[in-house]
Amino acid sequence: MDPDRFRAQFPSLADTTHLASCSQGAVSTQVTAALGELAYSLRDQGAPWGPWMTEVERLRTAAAGFLHAHPDEIALVPSASHAAFQAVNAVDFDDGGVIVSMASEFPSVGQVLHAQRPAREQMRWVSQDAMRSLGVIEAYRAQIGSSTRLVSIPFALYTNGSLQPVNEIAKHARAVGARVLVDAYQAVGVVPVDVTQLDCDYLVTGTLKYLLGLPGIAVLFARSGVEDHQPPRMTGWFGRVDPLDFDPALLDVPTSARRFESGTPGIPAAYAARAGIEVLSHLDPAAAWAHVERLVAETTERLTAAGETLNGPAPDARPGPQVALVDADPVALADFLAARRIVTAPRGSNLRISFHCYNTTDDIDRLCTALAEYRRQA
Numbered sequence: 001m002d003p004d005r006f007r008a009q010f011p012s013l014a015d016t017t018h019l020a021s022c023s024q025g026a027v028s029t030q031v032t033a034a035l036g037e038l039a040y041s042l043r044d045q046g047a048p049w050g051p052w053m054t055e056v057e058r059l060r061t062a063a064a065g066f067l068h069a070h071p072d073e074i075a076l077v078p079s080a081s082h083a084a085f086q087a088v089n090a091v092d093f094d095d096g097g098v099i100v101s102m103a104s105e106f107p108s109v110g111q112v113l114h115a116q117r118p119a120r121e122q123m124r125w126v127s128q129d130a131m132r133s134l135g136v137i138e139a140y141r142a143q144i145g146s147s148t149r150l151v152s153i154p155f156a157l158y159t160n161g162s163l164q165p166v167n168e169i170a171k172h173a174r175a176v177g178a179r180v181l182v183d184a185y186q187a188v189g190v191v192p193v194d195v196t197q198l199d200c201d202y203l204v205t206g207t208l209k210y211l212l213g214l215p216g217i218a219v220l221f222a223r224s225g226v227e228d229h230q231p232p233r234m235t236g237w238f239g240r241v242d243p244l245d246f247d248p249a250l251l252d253v254p255t256s257a258r259r260f261e262s263g264t265p266g267i268p269a270a271y272a273a274r275a276g277i278e279v280l281s282h283l284d285p286a287a288a289w290a291h292v293e294r295l296v297a298e299t300t301e302r303l304t305a306a307g308e309t310l311n312g313p314a315p316d317a318r319p320g321p322q323v324a325l326v327d328a329d330p331v332a333l334a335d336f337l338a339a340r341r342i343v344t345a346p347r348g349s350n351l352r353i354s355f356h357c358y359n360t361t362d363d364i365d366r367l368c369t370a371l372a373e374y375r376r377q378a
């Protein structure tokens with residue numbers, strides 16, 4: 001793992017400290033080239049559906065490889081919200097039943113789940129207070145019961161990046177026969193995620209953050225053999241056995257995860273995502289994650305020593321690729337840093353500082369120097 005060589009693929013890093021991969025990853029020359037390829041295909045062929053579909057299938061295979069899934073277990077959808085909708089609607093709620101999720105679930109996923117079970121008693125939220133006092137596993141266990149049908153667990157929290165004990169929570173979900181949905185958007189691309197080791201039925205992620213692509217496409221892993229309660233109600237020609245059948249009255253559904261797809265995929269995003277995954281595929285995932293873990297530990301240590309307040313993991317969660325600094329006005333702080341070309345991601349009361357394989361100790365130095373200047377001015 002040579003961060004300097006890896007870094008060289010991201011031109012913006014020559015003059016920018018990119019600490020915002022939890023929001024949008026830095027753009028590599030490969031992603032820019034892929035967009036150029038798309039532009040060329042449009043100029044050259046006018047309506048290049050063939051190359052587009054080839055690119056979409058390359059992305060499916062690349063995403064499957066990255067997650068240790070089979071390509072048939074991957075649906076390419078417009079957003080994580082769409083993926084969450086498809087997963088929850090595959091679950092049987094005919095006799096009622098409850099969804100358990102947590103207060104730190106990313107809103108778009110949490111809101112989609114909530115919208116399917118609108119009554120308060122059909123949705124149980126694991127509170128932040130409970131997670132802090134009991135630990136995440138016990139806090140979930142307290143909400144899971146015989147009527148639970150779906151348990152949703154973020155792999156890494158968007159608030160502070162902390163890694164949740166997914167398998168330990170899933171054990172309690174399995175004990176009552178519930179399905180498990182995992183939102184791994186804040187981890188995939190930097191934390192190794194292997195669906196053969198992870199006890200979940202569905203996993204969602206998007207491509208613009210640590211996967212180093214752009215907005216417009218997301219990935220739904222749907223474990224093979226997990227049956228749908230009903231055929232997907234959000235559908236379209238890309239969700240058909242043969243999209244080119246063109247019979248509007250025909251609602252045949254493939255057995256593969258493609259059944260969760262709907263309309264034309266976000267083609268520019270597919271080009272970018274395939275290129276982003278390609279860039280990452282040259283790294284050793286364990287070494288890359290170890291590098292990021294070291295940067296997170298060093299940042300935590302230095303900011304704590306500087307007297308900053310951090311929003312750390314719950315007792316039984318682990319640090320992820322992000323450090324969350326608590327501040328009275330994170331947007332003002334982010335603006336101050338941005339003026340010095342240090343990109344961070346404010347959310348709520350946190351300034352999120354996130355790391356990828358292209359980050360180095362120099363980035364931490366620049367952040368700490370600028371932060372000290374900001375505090376002096378304040």
Ligand SMILES: Cc1ncc(COP(=O)(O)O)c(C=O)c1O
Nearest residue numbers: 079080081106108158185186206
């Ligand atoms: C954990 C997590 N899930 C989901 C999303 C976004 O979902 P969507 O693709 O629906 O915008 C984000 C951030 O953008 C996120 O951090």
